[in-house]
Amino acid sequence: MDRDVAHALLRTMWRIRLFEERVAQLKRSLQVHGLIHLSIGGEGVAAAVCGQLRNDDAVYSGHRAHGHAIAKGTPMKRVMAELMGRADGLCRGIGGSMHLVDAEHGFMGATGVVGGNLPLALGTALTQHLNGTDQVTVVFFGDGAVQAGHFNESINLAALWKLPLIFVCENNGFAEFTSRAEHSTVERVSAVVAPYGFERDTVDGSDVPAVHAAFAQLLDQARGGTGPFLLECLTFRRRGHYEGDPEKYRDPEAEQEWLRRDPIARMTERAVEEDWIGSGAAETIEREAREEVEEAVRFARDSPFPDPEIAPTLVYAQ
Amino acid sequence: MTETTFVEAIASTLATAMREDSRVIVLGEDVAEGGPYLATAGLAEEFGRERVRNTPISEGAVCGVAIGAAQSGLRPVVEIMFIDFITLALDQLVNQAAKAHFMSGGQLSVPLVLRTQGGAGQRNGAQHSQSLEAWLTHVPGLKVVMPSNAADAAGLLKTAIADPNPVVFVECKALYFRRESVPDPPPPVPIGRAHTLRAGKDVTVIALSRMVGDALEAANRLASDHGIEAEVIDPRTLVPLDLDALAQSVKRTGRAVIAHEAVNAGGFGAELAAQLQAAAFDYLEAPIQRVGAPYTPVPVSPPLEDAYRPGPREIEAAVRVALEWGEYDAEPWEHGAIAGERL
Numbered sequence: 001m002d003r004d005v006a007h008a009l010l011r012t013m014w015r016i017r018l019f020e021e022r023v024a025q026l027k028r029s030l031q032v033h034g035l036i037h038l039s040i041g042g043e044g045v046a047a048a049v050c051g052q053l054r055n056d057d058a059v060y061s062g063h064r065a066h067g068h069a070i071a072k073g074t075p076m077k078r079v080m081a082e083l084m085g086r087a088d089g090l091c092r093g094i095g096g097s098m099h100l101v102d103a104e105h106g107f108m109g110a111t112g113v114v115g116g117n118l119p120l121a122l123g124t125a126l127t128q129h130l131n132g133t134d135q136v137t138v139v140f141f142g143d144g145a146v147q148a149g150h151f152n153e154s155i156n157l158a159a160l161w162k163l164p165l166i167f168v169c170e171n172n173g174f175a176e177f178t179s180r181a182e183h184s185t186v187e188r189v190s191a192v193v194a195p196y197g198f199e200r201d202t203v204d205g206s207d208v209p210a211v212h213a214a215f216a217q218l219l220d221q222a223r224g225g226t227g228p229f230l231l232e233c234l235t236f237r238r239r240g241h242y243e244g245d246p247e248k249y250r251d252p253e254a255e256q257e258w259l260r261r262d263p264i265a266r267m268t269e270r271a272v273e274e275d276w277i278g279s280g281a282a283e284t285i286e287r288e289a290r291e292e293v294e295e296a297v298r299f300a301r302d303s304p305f306p307d308p309e310i311a312p313t314l315v316y317a318q
Numbered sequence: 319m320t321e322t323t324f325v326e327a328i329a330s331t332l333a334t335a336m337r338e339d340s341r342v343i344v345l346g347e348d349v350a351e352g353g354p355y356l357a358t359a360g361l362a363e364e365f366g367r368e369r370v371r372n373t374p375i376s377e378g379a380v381c382g383v384a385i386g387a388a389q390s391g392l393r394p395v396v397e398i399m400f401i402d403f404i405t406l407a408l409d410q411l412v413n414q415a416a417k418a419h420f421m422s423g424g425q426l427s428v429p430l431v432l433r434t435q436g437g438a439g440q441r442n443g444a445q446h447s448q449s450l451e452a453w454l455t456h457v458p459g460l461k462v463v464m465p466s467n468a469a470d471a472a473g474l475l476k477t478a479i480a481d482p483n484p485v486v487f488v489e490c491k492a493l494y495f496r497r498e499s500v501p502d503p504p505p506p507v508p509i510g511r512a513h514t515l516r517a518g519k520d521v522t523v524i525a526l527s528r529m530v531g532d533a534l535e536a537a538n539r540l541a542s543d544h545g546i547e548a549e550v551i552d553p554r555t556l557v558p559l560d561l562d563a564l565a566q567s568v569k570r571t572g573r574a575v576i577a578h579e580a581v582n583a584g585g586f587g588a589e590l591a592a593q594l595q596a597a598a599f600d601y602l603e604a605p606i607q608r609v610g611a612p613y614t615p616v617p618v619s620p621p622l623e624d625a626y627r628p629g630p631r632e633i634e635a636a637v638r639v640a641l642e643w644g645e646y647d648a649e650p651w652e653h654g655a656i657a658g659e660r661l
Contacts, residue, residue, distance in 0.1 A: 058390070089423070090423070091421060091422050091423035091425065092423035092424070093423075094420060094421060094422075094423045095421040095422060095423060099417075099421040099422070101418075101421070101422035101423075101425050101426060102425075103422070103425040103426060104425075108386075108389065108390070108426075109389075109418070109422065109426070111413070111414065112413075113409060113413050113414075116382070116409060116410070116413060116414060118379070118382070119378065119379040119380075119381070119382020119383050119385070119386060119410060120382050120383075120385055120386035120389070120410075120414060121386060122379065122382065122383045122386060123382060123383040123384060123385055123386020123387035123388070123389070123390060123392075123394075124386045124387070124389075124390040125386075126383060126386070126387050126392075127386075127387045127390035127391055127392050128390075130343070130368060130369070130392070131391075149378060150378050150379055150382065150409075150410075153374070153376035153378055153379030153380075154379050154382075156374060156376065156379075157373070157374065157376060157379055157380075157383065160374070161371075311420075314419060314420045314423065314424050315419070315420055315458050315459055316419065316459065316461075316482075316483050317419045317424070317427035317428075317429075317482035317483050318482070
C-alpha cells in the first residue's frame, strides 16, 4: 500500500474515533442533543471508501453517519456544532446527528429512517447516469436495512437501470438490539442480492487494506459507467445501538473480540510491520486528531444557538 | 382556445416542459405506455425511454428515486397511478421530500412533482377511489394542488414543475375525459391563488376539484329556483392556501359551505372551516357547513357508490341550511339524510 494512502487512512480513522469518543462524553453531559449513534469499530470502512471518492461523487448514509461525513471531507467542527444544535452547524443546527448534509462536499445526506436513504441514492445515481458524467454514488447502510421494503425495491431498480451506484453494507450483526439471526435466515447480505446478478463482495471490515482494495476495484468499474455493485463489510459495533443503550444483549466475550477487530489497532500494527508509516507516526496522527477534536468542541461551544425565527423560513425553498 | 380534455392537457403540458427543459424527466408505472388514463401518452415516443422511465410496482423506491434526482439537479415528475397507493410512498414523501430543505438548513431543495389521481364514481371500490389529500396537507414542506378543470391543470402543472419544492398534484379521474376549452398555450397559474368562478352575495361555496363543477350546477339551480346567489370559489391549491380570498368572500356573504369528495371527518374542509371562522367569525350568520363523503370506505355497488359521492344536490341542501339558519330551528345538514332518501 502506498505510504500516503496508509497514512491518510489512519488519520481519518483516528479523527472519527476521537471525535465520536468525545461525542459520547458530551452526550452524557447533555451538551450534544438527541439520539446519538456511534460508529466506533467501523471507522475503517468510512475511511477506505470515502477516501477514494472525489468531492463531486455523492455519499448517502443512515443514522450512524458522523464517520461517513467526516471521511467525505466535511469539516469536523461543523459536525460538532450541528450535534450541539448551534448556528454554525452543518445544517444550522436544524438537522442534528441523524440528518447531516454537506452538499458542498458531496455528502448528500444521512437519514433517521433505516433504509430510507437507499432510493435517494438511486435518484442521484440516475442523475449522474443521465448527465453522462463519471461521477458515482455510494450509499452506506447497515444489515438492519436489508429487511426493509425499500432495500429490495432499490436493489431491483438499481440492477434494472444499471446505475453507477455502490451499495456499501456495514454488517455489524446487529439490527438495533437484535442479532441478524433473529431477523433473517440469510446470513450474508451479499447472498440477498445474488439473484440480481451484479458484482458483490464480502470483506472483513476491520481489515482496512482489504476494504480499500475491494472498493477500489468496484469504484474503477463504476467510474466506467457500469453498476451497481455491493460491498458488504463485516464490522464490529463497539458501542450500543445508541448512546444510552443498556446493551443487555451484549455477549461478555465481545470485549475479547474487540481486541481482534479494532480496525485502528490492526491497521497500525500492519502499517508498522510493512513500513507504511515511520516510527512515531501513529502517535503524531493520534495527537493531531485529538487537537482537532478539541478545537471542534471550542468552535461549537463558541457558536450561538440559531435564531428561532429561522425555522419557518426553511420549510419551503424560495 | 382549443378543445381538449383534462388528461390531454396534462400530457401536452408535460411534453412542453420536457421540450423546454432537459432536466425534466417522467417516471412511474406504465408511463412510457401512456398509463391507464393516457396522461403520459406520446412522451416516450418523443423523448425516449431514458427520460420517460417505466418503473416496477415499487411506489416507495420510485418516489425516493425522484426525490434523490430532484435534490441532485433534475426536475422529475413522478406518477403514482392511484392516490390510494401513495400510502406506499408516504415514508419517502413525508420523511424525506418534505423535510430535506429544512433538515439540511436550506442546502438541499426538492423540485419534484408527484402526480396522482383520486376520487370515486367508477365502481373501482375502496382501494382505487379514495380522496386522501388532507393527509398531505398535514405535512409542512409539501405543497398540495388540486385542479378542477383542464386549463387550471395545465397552468398549475407548468408552475409546479418550475417550483423548487415538492408539489403533490392531485387530479380527479372523473374530470379526465370531459371536452373543455383551454387557451392555447394555457397560461401558467400561480400556486396559492384561489379562483372565483361565480359571483354571488348570499353565500360562499368553496369547492375542491370535481366539486367545483357540482357547486356551479347547484348555484345555477339555486339562482333559478330560489333566487339565491351563491359565490363559488375554487382554492385550486390547498397548501399554500389563499385564505384572504376565501375570507373576503365569506365576510361579504356571511355564510359558507365547503364541498369536497373526501370523507368529512378529518377532511381538508375541517381545516378550512377552522381557518375561516378564525378569520371571519364576526361576519358569520350561520355555522360553516361541510359537504363531504360519509364515514365509510367507498362501496362498489352502483346505488351505494352514487349515494356515497356528494354532488350538486348535497351542496344545494347545505346552502339552504346555511341560508335558513336562525329563521327556524334548522338542523345541521347531514349527508346521510339525502343519501337515505335517494336509496
